[in-house]
Amino acid sequence: MPLDHTIARVTERIRTRSAASRQTYLDKIARTAEAGTRRAHLTCGNQAHAYAAMGDDKAALAEGRAPNIGIVTAYNDMLSAHQPFETYPTLIREAARKAGATAQVAGGVPAMCDGVTQGQPGMELSLFSRDVIALAAGVALSHNTFDAALYLGVCDKIVPGLVIAAATFGHIPAVFLPAGPMTSGLPNDEKSKVRQRFAAGEISRKELMEAEMASYHGPGTCTFYGTANTNQMLMEFMGLHLPGASFVNPGTPLRDALTVAGTERAAAITALGNDYTPASEVLDERAFVNGIVGLMATGGSTNLVIHLPAMARAAGVLLDIEDFAEISAATPLMAKVYPNGLADVNHFHAAGGLAYMIGDLLDAGLLHPDTKTVAGDGLSLYTQEPRLEGGSLAWHAGPGQSLNDKILRPASDPFQPEGGLKQLSGNLGRGVMKVSAVSKDHHVVEAKARVFHDQAEVKTAFQAGEFTEDTVVVVRFQGPRANGMPELHSLTPLLAVLLDRGLQVALVTDGRMSGASGKVPAAIHVSPEAATGGPIARLRDGDRVRVDATAGTLAVLEADFDSRAPVTADLSGYHTGLGRELFENFRANVGPATEGAGVVV
Template sequence: MTHPLIARVTARIQERSRPSREPYLARCAQAAQAGSQRSQLSCTNLAHAIAASPAEEKQQLRNGRWPNLAIVSAYNDMLSAHQPYQRYPDLIRQAAREVGAVAQFAGGVPAMCDGVTQGYAGMELSLFSRDVIAMATAIAMSHNVFDAGLYLGICDKIVPGLVIGALQFGHLPAIFVPGGPMSTGMSNPEKAKIRQLHAQGKVGREALLESEMKSYHEAGTCTFYGTANSNQMMMEVMGLHLPGAAFVTPNTALRDALTRAAAQRAAKISQLGGEYIPISAVVDERAIVNAIVGLLATGGSTNHTIHLVAMARAAGIIIDWSDFDALSAEVPLLARIYPNGGADVNHFHACGGMGYLIRELLKAGLLHEDVMTVAGQGLARYAQEPYLEGTQLVWRDAPDKSLDENVLRPASAPFSADGGLRLLQGNLGRAVIKVSAVKPEHRRVQAPALVFDSQDAMLEAYKRGELQRDFIAVIRFQGPRANGMPELHKLTPALANLQDEGFHVALVTDGRMSGASGKVPAAIHVTPEVLSGGPLGRVRDGDLILLDAEAGQLEALVDAAQWQSREQASADLRDNGHGMGRELFANARAMASGAEQGAISFNAGMAV
């Protein structure tokens, strides 16, 4: 039976979304009624589309008998997570032919790595790369010759962008095909310790580089539980993966079998395959609630308080941070994966993984079971895990018990009774905070503000020894319109060191932190952002700030009359628009909605 709160929040989202969801579904239904898209093309158009195909495939596509599967890939060599995708098109084409289908590489989408650009100017393109990926996906699918899509992407903005793009073709089936995590390298706690020692000047760059290279050491997704792996969890709990596909390592027989099976399943669920399941039937209000529940139960990335909002809006579904907050009060934390614990995603997968997690949440009534998925009706199918019986891919029930309750627990004995994501409100605006890795004694900080207009300015003050005190760092002009809302991840070691030294510290910003945000309390995504007139622009050095994660408060403790009389801060942001291609994103910055509205840089056709 569905938990009453899950039912109430879902009903509230359905009611709020009706004015935008119903037109979206009507458009999808109209497109579906047209049948196979190739039938609408003129002879010249169709000839162009199949000119390079082998003779047999050309004949089948001409006759409209075989489904044509689009491959949309974020492959590149530089991203370790995406390098394995080099092999996938050939695997998919061969698997498709075996079941009477064709697969064409429809297009590539850009894929940037936040781990490379973190702290540098290129990071200011990161958030908007999501929207570029969505648009590139639409271009790939726009040729109107496909019956289903296979979407190859893993990392931070890439999966959300692919989902947004795929949902514009909501009448077509869509299966998301992961690549899997790299094998475990240096332990996450050891890596974090060396980062902190480097920030203190106690180890040099060579030692730091050596530890990082032992952590990020081969092809595959980074193994900590940041945005990339939160993406994979969400695709599974939303029913957009094949069951159990998320965390199987690359370049293994099981990984290849899952890739082949995804291609063959895509053919089956196309209109020509006899079991038609369009993505618009999979991504509904219940699936979006399931995604939020999965994030909360695993301590997932705070970035999805932005990305999931944008993904939902692409399907005409309207969610906000109040929905996350309400669900967090009842969804227990069942997993501790770094940075919320010492284990990595390989350990999580080995001790029960997604199959165990989904079954526990279903038993507790915390997930909607009666959803449509790419595997068919019902989420219970995802309480299974794949394995090879010889060379045959089969599924079995996930383990009855967690193999390590330090990492994964039953719903009856969670790590905490709530999901650890909170909404903060007050005279500084609305923000989110992730407290699953923050110790209870650090969840309420009242201290004077120190105001900075960049993360580099704060780090320079730290290096000068000026931050040996209680304070709340206010980092402003970091929102989507100011500079593209880069993550401020390189602040973490300095703030963590100060907290370890016994100082009461916190961060308040209209920017992002990271899917890897950790033990220092951070009120992030403060909305409205300062450049849009947000009240964070009224804060001055020395103002007493209260950040109370337990009570949901974010307040400047300043006399009300004085507060209202203050002028908004200004900053010279001209340098934000030049270098590393930032010139090309001026329109995106100017058009961006607020963080709680998904930081969307295009509004035409989206629910707003």
């Protein structure tokens, strides 16, 4: 099937826009790669320090002929998704030895849980943690003793930060090893209803806690289709996982076998062998376009509209939100996974999952088939799924049809003809809205604005019963320069209550919503942000605002709007406590949300 016209056109536009920056990046990587195996350039003293604790691997490391794999791990046991990584280094070292290689933990990176910090001050560090992760991975790999890298990370900012590092060290191969989703617990829609009932004051905190613990109950990724699981999808669509690796549960023989296979593959694709596959060749404009197609076809997390441009910039590829919007318009929504449906990621995987979806999108001409991946040349490898046969791992053709059309449908008969994202622009700036879970009755909201400078103020107004008419709730000074651009997901239950009461309600913010954004229409990532004097800082209570996902507009309908001076806000309360003072330089130097809100790229 020839490549879809829109996909081809957008890819070419990205390629043209990125020509200079991409060439600069490739030239830098080429200079580094030409120097050859890195350990050969270390002094004997340098090497002795690096190998001192390596026991039986010392001889192979000192000889320098066997590949040495650096493990960059985001392990901690507070994140359920990352707890399984505790045992990975031992398994990886054993697999590397059997493959004639060695492996060392190069370093750890921080990994915070947005589920823990949601609605809390710590969330103001969340987006910046992506850049810290990239920096920490850079420190780990700067020892210059590695021929390939294995990246152990799953959740929201962790994978994007690791991809930025992988691109920066693009002269060595990068294989990402996931941990998989936890087994299914309390259905996500039931958990959501309990949250709404608590927000409405109908049940006790004890009942809420029981529901939350029944939903988040064991090791692995949370089972809803939020940012963490969207990351895993991206790693397959972009060719950084092995095929079928994303959604295999932790603690299973197949999960361990995939970890071993990932290690073997990393050893096989270094510059010391005949199948050299540096990360720089995997991470080109086609891979990022494929990732955006996957984002739209699955109705994935809005957070990736920020993360993908940041990841791409690290590889010299320049993305714009117009690319997301046009690809969304050309990509059918093929999946219904909570919050876009009732199924969780385990159900999605059982229905055919990514192997079926990638195959169908390739057949429809909506993906670049000729990308380079860590598994080999061509995305068609990712239409296969792994199985254990007599204790050995083998890949077989994935399902040729959906096994549950209530969860997964072909591109020719999708849930919606377009993907899950809309670009919004107008006299309030530019933003995005995830519409895949929003009823069409709420795609256009025009109402008076209520303007807030803090999400806590919204909750106070709700508890006081102040929302009695159709309202556009504006929460500003929530952008990256103001306070690190926290997610405002804790507003979702109470705004959903207002929708259920029959009101037309929308959220407009220069902040973020969760990857689990649901039925509330939300114009998010509005840029320029209020802290830089963006138009959103000129809004007043009572202004009539139109949020229109159908026409793609975001506008205030007041004649004097353009002549107003922007308001300012005292943001000092956001800048101290719980480590926030350490991030002053990040807030001062962060880029706009439309460019990925990056600090290090």
